[in-house]
Amino acid sequence: MKNNERIVVCGGALAGMASALGLRKAGFEVSILSPAYKPMELATGQYHPRVYAVSVASQRFLAQLGAWNLMSPQRISPVQAMEVHGDGGGCVNLHAWQDAQDYLAWIVESGQMEQALYQALQVFGVPWIEDRFERLEGNTIVTAGNKRISADLFVGADGARSALRTAAGIEHQAREYGDAGLVAHFHVERPHQQVALQWFTGDSILALLPMPDVDGKPQVSMVWSVPQAQADKVLAMAAEEQAQYLQNSLFSLSNGRLGQLSLRSSVHGFPLTFERSGLVSPGVALVGDAAHRVHPLAGQGLNLGLGDIEALIKVLSERGAHYSVGDMRVLNRYKRARAEPIAAMRAATDGLYRLFAAPGAPVSMLRNAGMQVVDRLPWVKRRLIAHAAGFSPDSLLF
């Protein structure tokens, strides 16, 4: 098999770094094309604003890449249980032990993961070309800095606004939810006990994720999906008003589950969109947010992206002696391998979003009654736990 073919990964965030590292470890000649990696400077006791729920399957993949052990264990929070509340008294509780597991997931800072992947890339000597993709001319990329880079395969890990996807003419559709995801960290009065909490409130979805204690005080990370206008209002508030508004709103939506909350970080907002794309074209394969975007209510966007990367490496490694890495017969195998997991995740997250956004008392009664039924069926709960681990396409993490 020819493994000396050249692969260039466009994009140097989590999906791009994981792709390049995995491909390098599989024996391919690979480099990254992306603006320089700039780690965020954090003062002692500060945490990166973006945290991710990393599934058991993703954790295993990051460990295989050699990146998991490079992260500081004190900054990683295991999730041992989930508690999901409906808008009318419905509640589903999932515990890892109910399916003989130790953990359901881990909450990890984006910055920790990036740093670990970057370090591993340096150990493996993967070249990083500090530039931006601008256009495609056959099997050659022309960068913003006017470099010409030829390769047998370009991996598009350049995010939701992927310029490589557009240049390659890969079909893409996007639909805005009209909501934004607000993220911030809080101190809470009561210990979270490694439980990920979520409330579907009708017009918003609130998740409070367990984080490491700071100065002996428990900490959680908020992901609050709210209508865009409300998010704009919150982001425009002066610091004191913003803290008061968030603390009061979260206390009320969580029914005081963790006691009083106290904002301990800046607040960031991300527009939420549902996006799908064609995944491949001759000499081009997309991974991560360049390939798809799902609602963060299940905490699965990055996990889905890491699944793409594992599948792409497998297909390229097993492609057979006479096929080039950019051959459509090979790339279509990757596309087929990802079709079901991506479609199932899309359907699950979009379906849940619509179910809880549907107005009216009868629908509300039905969805909450459904949650109560699920909560009493151990075999359904075991299935949900296996899905949360990421070993099944319709995974839901929180």
Ligand SMILES: Cc1cc2nc3c(=O)[nH]c(=O)nc-3n(C[C@H](O)[C@H](O)[C@H](O)COP(=O)(O)OP(=O)(O)OC[C@H]3O[C@@H](n4cnc5c(N)ncnc54)[C@H](O)[C@@H]3O)c2cc1C
């Ligand atoms: C509020 C919120 C909460 C979330 N929570 C979770 C969670 O708990 N669990 C989870 O699994 N997922 C979660 N997600 C999803 C997750 O954030 C994304 O799936 C993930 O960050 C996508 O990473 P990426 O590397 O594909 O893209 P990006 O992070 O967008 O990176 C794209 C990279 O490409 C580079 N780039 C852009 N243009 C070019 C160019 N022309 N040339 C070269 N490089 C370029 C950029 O500089 C950047 O480095 C959440 C998302 C949101 C919005």
